[in-house]
Amino acid sequence: MDIKQLFQDDDAVSPVIGVILMVAITVILAAVIASFVLGMGPSNDPTPTATIGMNYEQTGSSGGTEYGLLTLSHESGETIDASNLYVRGSGFSTSPTETHITEGSWTQGGTFFGPNSEVKSGQSVDVGVESTYDVSVVWESPEGDTSSTLNEQTGPDA
Incomplete structure (x- = not known):
């Protein structure tokens, strides 16, 4: 070679x-x-993009515990079905872990919306809470397999 x-x-x-x-x-x-x-590419995520504002106003106190109203307001973004919105956490005046704010709860200028209502920009709802609240507004898909936290807040005494 x-x-x-x-x-x-x-x-x-x-x-x-x-x-x-x-x-x-x-x-x-x-x-x-x-x-x-395998689903790692672009997906069609149904999660809405909306800005939910929270404003706490103390309305009184009883036995050393302060309480008030937490106003949740849809400030901007997509319209959301009210039946898919949940307020979860602790410190509620009425429910220990979750409030499902649905039909007839959201108002706009004092007008209540009926069954199967959609939450639009400018609408709001009041939730009774103690000043030690820890609350999240959560959107959950109708199938229950997807959820997204739209906003969360803790009270002034939490």
Whole structure:
């Protein structure tokens, strides 16, 4: 075997580079397809984008505990079905862990909205709380498999 001939014979270079490029393209294509199939690609997230404001106003005290109204207001963003909104946490005057604010609860300019109402910008609802509250406004999908916290707040004495 002549060593000089090995350095001068470059017939195998083009086929090797071609195979490497084909394998690379195949791997990249497989990764892109797998990401879409396995759900890692872009998704159609149904979570609404809305700004929910919270404003606490003390209305009284009893036995050393201060209490008041927490006004939740839809300040901007998408319209949300009222049946998908929950107020969760602690320190409620009426419910220990969750209030499901649904039909007939949200108002706009003093007008109550009926069953299957949609919460729109400018609407608000009052929730009775103690000053030690810890509250989150949560949107939950109708199927119950997706949820998103739209806002959370703690009371002045929490």
